[in-house]
Amino acid sequence: MTDKVNGRARPAAGERTSADGCAGADGPPLAGVTVLELGTMYAAPTAGRMLRDFGARVVKVEDPATGDYARHWTPQHEGLALGFARLNAGKESVGIDLRQPAGRDLVRRLAARVDVVLESFRPGRLEEWGLGYDVLAADNPGLVLTRVSGFGQTGPYRERPGFGTVAETASGYAFTNGWPDSPPTSPPFGFADSIAGISAAYGTVTTLLARSRTGLGDVVDVALYEPLMFILGDMILRYTSTGEVQQRVGNGSGSASPRGIYPAGDGRWLSIAASSQRIALRLFEAMGHPEFADDPRFATNTARMEHNDELQGIVAAWVAARPRAEVLADLDRHEVVAAPVNDARDVVEDPHFRERTLVDLAGTVLGPALVPGPILHLGGYPGPVYDGVPEIGEHTEPALRELLALSPAELAGLGAERVVGPLRAGVR
Missing domain, CATH: 3.30.1540.10 (formyl-coa transferase, domain 3)
Known part of the structure; x- marks a missing residue:
C-alpha cells in the first residue's frame, strides 16, 4: 500500500523497503552517508532528522542512563516525549558516557569511521575532551564537523550558553513580533532551534558536496540566532540605511496593504x-x-x-x-x-496536507500517528519511512560491533564500567 508524493510511490507506514529504511530504486540522495549525532534537545537533532530524511544513517550518542534530555520533555504520551519522537524516529541510539575517557575514546574512534559528526555542546567542550576538529580530522581528513551553539564558535559571546528563547530575543525576532501595544513575543515552539537545525543540515550537505571535489572535510559553524536574524527581512538594512528601528505591527507586514x-462571521x-x-x-x-x-x-x-x-x-x-x-x-x-487559519485538526483533515505533507509515524506507543514529513520533495526520491523511535542505547551493541569491530568481551567490559549501555543480557 502506497501514498503518492510528486507522482511517485511512497511506502505506507510499516511497509519494508531498502535496508536504509528508504524506498525507491534510485536510492536516497544521502545513501552511504553516516552521521554521528552528539547533539541533544532540538537544534542538532533537527539537523540529524533532515539528513536522515534523505537517506543518511544517523547514529545518535546518548548518555546511557538518562538519554537525550528531550526524552523528558512534555507533552508525552505513554511515557514517550512527542518532540523526541518527531525528531528521532529512524535513528540508532548508542549509549556512551562522554564523561569518561573511555567513552570519549570510543567517540573518537567512531568519528574516524563516519562522514559527519553533529554536535551541540558549548564551544570549547569538544576541545577539552580531546575531540576538537584538528584531532578528529587527523584520523579522518574527510570528516565534516557540524557544530550548533547559541552564539557560534567565534566572537565575544562564543562561551555563552544559548537556547532558542535567547536566540529569538537576541536576534531581534521577539522585538518585532506582536502588536504595538503588546510585549515582545517568542513563539510557543522551537522556532530558532528548528531554523538553526535546517541550516545546519544545509551546511552539512554543502560541505559534503565540496568534499566530493576536494576529498577534505570542514567545520560547519551554526549559531542559533543567525539563521533567525537572516529571515527577519530588512530589519537591519532598514536601520543602517534609514536609521529607522522596525516596530511591532501585529499581523500586518508593515510594507504592504491589505x-x-x-x-469570519462564524468565529473562524x-x-x-x-x-x-x-x-x-x-x-x-x-x-x-x-x-x-x-x-x-x-x-x-x-x-x-x-x-x-x-x-x-x-x-x-x-x-x-x-x-x-x-x-x-x-x-x-x-x-x-x-x-x-488552521489548527491541528484542520491540518490533519485537509486532503492536500494528507496527500503531500503528513506521513505515518509507526512502530511506537503513540498508536496511529502523523508527523510532517521532509521539508522538501525530490522528483526522483519518494521519501523515508518513519518507523520506530529508539530506546536509550537500543543499538549500542550492534552499532559498536559493526563500526568498531568490538568483540562481545570488549563490549561486556565497557558495559561493566558503565562506559556504554544498556547492553542486552546475552552480551558476555
Whole structure:
C-alpha cells in the first residue's frame, strides 16, 4: 500500500523497503552517508532528522542512563516525549558516557569511521575532551564537523550558553513580533532551534558536496540566532540605511496593504495577503468594490499604507459578514492569496496536507500517528519511512560491533564500567 508524493510511490507506514529504511530504486540522495549525532534537545537533532530524511544513517550518542534530555520533555504520551519522537524516529541510539575517557575514546574512534559528526555542546567542550576538529580530522581528513551553539564558535559571546528563547530575543525576532501595544513575543515552539537545525543540515550537505571535489572535510559553524536574524527581512538594512528601528505591527507586514488575519462571521479565522498590486485589485473585485482601484486612498500600495487602518477596517467588516468557507470560496474564485487559519485538526483533515505533507509515524506507543514529513520533495526520491523511535542505547551493541569491530568481551567490559549501555543480557 502506497501514498503518492510528486507522482511517485511512497511506502505506507510499516511497509519494508531498502535496508536504509528508504524506498525507491534510485536510492536516497544521502545513501552511504553516516552521521554521528552528539547533539541533544532540538537544534542538532533537527539537523540529524533532515539528513536522515534523505537517506543518511544517523547514529545518535546518548548518555546511557538518562538519554537525550528531550526524552523528558512534555507533552508525552505513554511515557514517550512527542518532540523526541518527531525528531528521532529512524535513528540508532548508542549509549556512551562522554564523561569518561573511555567513552570519549570510543567517540573518537567512531568519528574516524563516519562522514559527519553533529554536535551541540558549548564551544570549547569538544576541545577539552580531546575531540576538537584538528584531532578528529587527523584520523579522518574527510570528516565534516557540524557544530550548533547559541552564539557560534567565534566572537565575544562564543562561551555563552544559548537556547532558542535567547536566540529569538537576541536576534531581534521577539522585538518585532506582536502588536504595538503588546510585549515582545517568542513563539510557543522551537522556532530558532528548528531554523538553526535546517541550516545546519544545509551546511552539512554543502560541505559534503565540496568534499566530493576536494576529498577534505570542514567545520560547519551554526549559531542559533543567525539563521533567525537572516529571515527577519530588512530589519537591519532598514536601520543602517534609514536609521529607522522596525516596530511591532501585529499581523500586518508593515510594507504592504491589505494584509492580515481576520475573523469570519462564524468565529473562524482566515488570512489574506494582497501584497501585490494585481492581488489587491482582485480583492477589491471580490469585495464588490472595484471602484477602489481608482480611489486615491487605495489605488496604490503607498496610498493603501497611508490609509491602512481605514482599509483594514473595510476588509475586516467584509470578512466578518459571512462564514469563513464562503469568504474563502469567493477569494479563491478571484485568485486572491488567502487561507484558513488552521489548527491541528484542520491540518490533519485537509486532503492536500494528507496527500503531500503528513506521513505515518509507526512502530511506537503513540498508536496511529502523523508527523510532517521532509521539508522538501525530490522528483526522483519518494521519501523515508518513519518507523520506530529508539530506546536509550537500543543499538549500542550492534552499532559498536559493526563500526568498531568490538568483540562481545570488549563490549561486556565497557558495559561493566558503565562506559556504554544498556547492553542486552546475552552480551558476555
